[in-house]
Amino acid sequence: MSSVRTVVALHFGLLALSGVTTGGLAVYAWGRRSEPGTREFAALMGVLTAYTVTHGAGLSLRDPTLRIAMENVQWIATLSAPVCWLVFALAYTGYEELATPRSVGALAAFPVAASLLIWTNGLHGLVWPTNEVVVTQGLALMDQQFGPGFQVIEGYVFALTGIGALLLLRLVVLSDYLYADQSVLLVVGIATLVLAGVLSTAAASPLPGPRLDLVPYAGSVTGVTFGYALFRHRLFDIVPATRQLGRKAALSDFEDGVVILDADRRVVYCNPAAGDLFDCEPRAALGDRIDRLVDTDAVDFDTEDVLGELQKGDSTYEVRTSPITDREGRNVGHTVIFSDITGRKAREERLRRQRDELEELDRLNGLIRDVNQALIGATTREEIASAVCGRLVEADQYGAVWMGDRPADAPEELYTYHATDGGRPVSGAGTEAGDTSTAGNDHLAALPARSDTPDAATAAATEWTDGDPDDARHGTVVPLSFERTVYGALALTTDREDGFKARELDVLDELGEIVGHAIDATASRRLLTADGVIELEFVATRDPAFAPAADLDCTVTLDGIVLAAADRLVVYQRIDGTDPEVAAELLAEEPGIGDASVLERVDDGGVVECTVADESLLVPLVRHGANVRFARADDGVRVAAEVAPDVDVRSVVDRVQRVQADADLVAKRELDQPLDEHGVDGSLDPDLTDRQNQALEVAYRAGYFEWPREHNAEEVAERMDITSATFHNHLRKAEQSLVSAFFEASDDDRA
Incomplete structure (x- = not known):
């Protein structure tokens, strides 16, 4: 009897150890259920604990009906264990996405069917043809004969267990030993259960008589190995699922x-x-x-x-x-x-365009410097045309260059100077756009004739295209202007696919102003250095600048003219026969006349200053470079101006008549004497620039040099439409030039 008790105590002691071990692990894992694989591990340990408990309960039940019922309950845990093991292996190794509700449901379908088969075994005997209770050594054991259903069930259990073990063994091979110890311990623990199951099936029982199920007893070994992996090797602290899921997340994101x-x-x-x-x-x-x-x-x-x-x-x-x-x-x-790399390619393309634009800008700036250098020695318009066209063609950026002008007296004819890509200069006149000498005239003709109208002066380079889209020749027409006078146009062509860029057109506009200034300068030099001049005398019924003569029955004599700004003149008039205040008020009301003020008072008259814009015939004469020698108004207006001998007189007359329709040219005289340098538009000092001369004269006539000053620097600068600082700059340089000339002349006289 004592030996029986010893055997019973040993069995239940081992089962208790197994149950406590696996149950404790289940509770511990559930407490950390937020970590990958812990829920599944807790379920596995819980199922193993249930397996052990039901087995122990069955050993103590000697009633055949209750014993068989408990055996059937035990098989529910037996069939659930491999499912829990496989799901745990998937979650622990990072393949949790495979353990979907659908896949787990499919895996659980077989245990459900097998459980039904087991519970109904008494009807068909497919699992155990013989299933009897035998009491041995105080333990109620099952004496069973295995049927085909049992073989299928065992195959399913071993298959799922083997798949889970393979996942862990794969981790041992591929994990670079990071997860090797934990994985090996898990495989050893589950292999212990598998070995116990195999031995049980083979009837290798330590007790005489019926087969003893060794799996619940092996649970103690499994619990120990699993616990060692959990606490010694930080089973859930170093989880391979983290790396696997992290790798997948990194790839996905x-x-x-x-x-x-x-x-x-x-x-x-x-x-x-x-x-x-x-x-x-x-x-x-x-x-x-x-x-x-x-x-x-x-x-x-x-x-x-x-x-x-x-x-x-x-x-x-x-x-x-x-x-x-x-x-x-x-x-x-x-x-x-x-x-x-769309963004990177766009940035690279933008940088390439910027680099190309900078290179193009550097090339254009160099080209302008070359043209400026070539213009230094040019003394005629023909030399300017040859220099400009030659330099532009040498740049290899333009196929052909034309520089043209349409005189006012020949509106249908376009005189051009152009250079081909061979560098051969060609000049001529014509109206056929296909002529060699006038190729591109149809585009040059789009610009106005030489004029000083605001629209012409503010024209900018415009691009045109000839030919088929696939073989197009691009061209641009650039106005040659200085201040508000357009002296012609410059036309250029290129075979570049992208034609002319916006920045290039801006630089060409600047070039047009440089060339226009050069043309204006040559005209001024011709006027100053000519041995003879042409005097033109105009008469008009009325002129806004001389309005007091017509309305106040007085005499108005021009005392001086200063081209103070690109769009207006400062005119000084001597009034005889009326109050200058009344004359100034009348002038201020005239169209095209700006501020008018009295500079000097004398008996029955004085000197009046006013600004004149576009309505007076003085404006086109001064802008055309003429020297206004005399102007007087009493019974009508009479103006005499001197121009260089080679000036297109018809163009001058046309300009004047566009401003004053009733102005008539009454005399044209060729004079042998040089230009009257003391005309009413001021004495020209060769060492002073135009702006220095203008600043000096406007300041003098405004009483700036009087003491106390009659007008300050801001007021004088306003007349010239410049800032006070700019006015001071021009004035100081003019004063330095005059004082230097005076003392140098004095030194020469003493020598």
């Missing part, structure tokens, strides 16, 4: 498209970014050949880490391929990374 191909270049993995590139869900791309999803002509699969480019819609992708090899170096597939 990676902005670049990542595609893994097998040896036949079929897609076996595709992250969401690549799915967007393929215009499909990542799962939909699995199994498709890569060349069906994108154009792979630019992809080199034979060279490692080679870069290619793929265009997809408006996006550009950089493609990098890397081979995937096994341990023996055999190629088993490729990794392909698609990086969206």
Whole structure:
């Protein structure tokens, strides 16, 4: 009897140890259920605990009905254990996405069916043809004969257990020993249960008589090994699922498209970014050949880490391929990374354009310097045309260059000077756009004739295109202007595909102003250095600048003119026969006349200053470079002006009559004497610039040099439409030039 008690105590002691061990692990794991795999581990330990408890309860039940019922309950735990083990292995190794409710439900379908088969075994005997209760050594054991149903059930249990073990063994091989110890302990623990099951099935029982189920007893060993893995090797602190899930998350969240191909270049993995590139869900791309999803002509699969480019819609992708090899170096597939470089390409293109524009700007600035250098020695318009066209053609950027002018007295004829790409200068006149000497005249003719109208003066370079779109020749027409006078136009052609850029047109506009200034300067030099001059005398009924003579019955004599700004003159008039205050008030009301003020008072008269814009015939004369020698108004207006002998007189007359329609040229005299340097438009000192001369004269006539000053610097600068600082700059330089000339002359006299 004592030996029986000893056996019973030993059995229940081992079962208690097993149950406490696995049950404790279940409770501990559930307490950390937020970590990967802990829920599944807790379920596995709970099922093993239930297995042990039901087995122990069955050993104590001698009633056959209750004993068989408890055996059937025990088999529910037996069938649940491999499912829990496999689900735990999937979660722990990072394949949790495979353990979906659908897949787990499919795995559980067999245990449910097997449980029904076990509970109804008495009807069909498929699981155990013989299933009897035998009491041995005080323990109620089952004497069972295994039927075909039992073999299927055992095969299912071992299959699921083996799959889970293989997942952990794979982790041992691939984890670089980081997870090796934990995985080995888990495999040892589950292998102990499998070995116990095999021995039980083989009837290797330590007790005489019927078969003893050894699995619940082996649970104590499993519990110890699992506990050692849990507490000694930090089973849930170093979880392989973290790395696996992190790798998947990194690939999924990676902005670049990542595609893994097998040896036949079929897609076996595709992250969401690549799915967007393929215009499909990542799962939909699995199994498709890569060349069906994108154009792979630019992809080199034979060279490692080679870069290619793929265009997809408006996006550009950089493609990098890397081979995937096994341990023996055999190629088993490729990794392909698609990086969206659209933004980078746009930045590179923008930088390239900026670099090209800077190079072009540097070239154009150099070209302007060359043209400026060439213009230094030019003394005639023909020399200017030859220098400008020659330099522009030498730049190799322009196919042909024309410089033209349409005189006012020949509106249908366009005189041009142009240079071909051979450098041969050609000059001539014509109206046929196809003439060699007038090619491009139809575009030059679009500009107004030489004039000083505001629209002409503010014209800018405009681009045109000749020929078919595929073989077009681009051209531009640039006005040659100085201040408000247009002296003609410059036409250029180029075969460049992109034609003329906006910045280039701006620089050419600047070039047009430089050339216009050079033309104006040559005209002024001709007027100053000519041995003879042409005197033109005009008469008009009325002129806004001389309005007091017509309305106040007085005499108005021009005392001085200063071209104070590009758009207006400062005129000084001597009034005889009326109050100058009344004359100034009358002038201020005239169209085109600005501020008018009295500078000097004398008996029955004085000197009046006013600004004149576009309404007076004085304006076109001064802007055309004429020297207004005399102007007087009493009974009508009479003006005498001197121009250089080679000036187009008809052009001057046309300008005057566009401003004053009733102005008539009554006399044209060729005089042998040189230009009257003491005309009413001021004495020209050769060492002073125009603006210095103007600043000096306006300041003098405004009483700036009187003490106290009659007008301050701000008021004088306002008359010239410049800032006070600019006025001081011009004035100081003029004063320095005059004082230097005076003292140098004094030194020469003493010498």
